[in-house]
Amino acid sequence: MTPRERRAARRQMPGPEVEAGAMRRRRKTTITPAQIIDTSLNVIATEGYEALSMRRLANALDTGPASLYAHVVNKADLDELLIGRLCAGLSLPEPDPKVWRDQLRSVCTQMRDQYLRYPGISRAAYAMAPTDREIVRVSEGMLALLLAGGVAPQAAAWAIDALLLYVAAYCLEICIMEQRKVHDEADWVVDTDELRSRLSALPAESFPHTVRYATELTAGQGHDRFDFTLDLMIDGLANR
Incomplete structure (x- = not known):
């Protein structure tokens, strides 16, 4: 799966097969989209949004930038994930x-x-x-x-x-x-x-x-x- 395909898959309503496959993938990887979002928000909370870059995020996750692109396409894609997380908290x-x-x-x-x-x-x-x-x-x-x-x-x-x-x-x-x-x-x-x-x-x-x-x-x-x-x-x- 390419990063763009992963991005498209996130927009689909997950079915039982998709959820099970995602769980198997998570067991094999050390970084998940949720971790990326959590770490990004932590960087912003402590240093401000302008401090957040793909390289800064990779350092915070103790990995290389290339590892992030397995889950996000680019910074704009990450921005959407972050705003999505905030929107999830709205009633x-x-x-x-x-x-x-x-x-x-x-x-x-x-x-x-x-x-x-x-x-x-x-x-x-x-x-x-x-x-x-x-x-x-x-x-x-x-x-x-x-x-x-x-x-x-x-x-x-x-x-x-x-x-x-x-x-x-x-x-x-x-x-x-x-x-x-x-x-x-x-x-x-x-x-x-x-x-x-x-x-x-x-x-x-x-x-x-x-x-x-x-x-x-x-x-x-x-x-x-x-x-x-x-x-x-x-x-x-x-x-x-």
């Missing part, structure tokens, strides 16, 4: 037309929390054409929620992409900010009081609204802005 509710917006918020919030456990991993979700069953499971679940809320199919399809893209971007920005604080000793850049002071000090004749609403522009704690934007997007869909 998808049974669609309820009465509370579909709350249900959709819950799925997005779960995805946010999964991304934030592994600094920078949301970068792996960009420009991905997923075929992993767990990723498609989440997409299917979100589509069911949107359709239950009366959102038109085309709008629902694009909304899934927009919502997940926002969640990924939000988490990536947090990761970048945290990195700057640590590596550049630039706490002041993201300090709310410092930013508010700088905006308030601008010449009012040139920036009247910025100066007047400096407090509003810098307001929000924790995930306040995330919740606001998510509500804005979902409520907008409900009003279409």
Whole structure:
């Protein structure tokens, strides 16, 4: 079996014969896809997503890069496996037309929390054409929620992409900010009081609204802005 054939096989629903064959193969090999994913996530959790490469992963597994290609095609394939693992941890509710917006918020919030456990991993979700069953499971679940809320199919399809893209971007920005604080000793850049002071000090004749609403522009704690934007997007869909 070539790596590409193995990748295709992962997308198929396993039958008894496939499962038995996989078990026999696992007994003969020292590295499994699950080990690759677990080790990759451990590297990301401790060093960040940017530290993960096929060579870094091979070193962590105490093997050569060539051994990895028996299970994954390339880094993009590994990225899909990682996002698939995170998606496997998401709980998808049974669609309820009465509370579909709350249900959709819950799925997005779960995805946010999964991304934030592994600094920078949301970068792996960009420009991905997923075929992993767990990723498609989440997409299917979100589509069911949107359709239950009366959102038109085309709008629902694009909304899934927009919502997940926002969640990924939000988490990536947090990761970048945290990195700057640590590596550049630039706490002041993201300090709310410092930013508010700088905006308030601008010449009012040139920036009247910025100066007047400096407090509003810098307001929000924790995930306040995330919740606001998510509500804005979902409520907008409900009003279409």
